[in-house]
Amino acid sequence: MVDKKKSIGFQFAWNGLREVLKSEWNFRLHIVSMVVVIIAGLMFGITLVEWVSVVTVIGLVLTTEILNTAIEEVIDYIKPEIHPAAKKVKDIAAASVFVASMTALVVGLIIFIPRLFA
Numbered sequence: 001m002v003d004k005k006k007s008i009g010f011q012f013a014w015n016g017l018r019e020v021l022k023s024e025w026n027f028r029l030h031i032v033s034m035v036v037v038i039i040a041g042l043m044f045g046i047t048l049v050e051w052v053s054v055v056t057v058i059g060l061v062l063t064t065e066i067l068n069t070a071i072e073e074v075i076d077y078i079k080p081e082i083h084p085a086a087k088k089v090k091d092i093a094a095a096s097v098f099v100a101s102m103t104a105l106v107v108g109l110i111i112f113i114p115r116l117f118a
């Protein structure tokens, strides 16, 4: 019973992930960036702590992108017409992706810049 519930939960989550992958160019772009960073990490032999940082910021970016997409969907459902409140909510949700992406960029620069110029 518990296993069945769990597998249904995973199925829903997988559906959500497929939806985001299907509809969001930004999400696909983040996936490509993630693959590039992982390849760079392997090539430069980054340390365990650096891997933890990289994986954490990748998870942060993907998670905010998924939540941003969910918020956009809710707004489009409840407020499909142009409205200042819809704009405000979507802009704030987009800001979370921006902050997460900038954080990831800074972490990436801290880890990879010294190696590129070593």
Ligand SMILES: Nc1ncnc2c1ncn2[C@@H]1O[C@H](COP(=O)(O)OP(=O)(O)OP(=O)(O)O)[C@@H](O)[C@H]1O
Binding pocket: 024, 026, 068, 072, 079, 080, 081, 082, 083, 084, 086, 087, 090, 091, 094
């Ligand atoms: N209903 C609305 N009323 C007013 N402004 C809106 C509305 N919908 C979108 N906007 C404005 O357009 C911007 C982009 O919204 P949109 O829903 O197109 O997201 P998007 O371009 O698909 O974003 P993403 O690239 O993250 O998927 C919002 O941040 C907001 O400023």
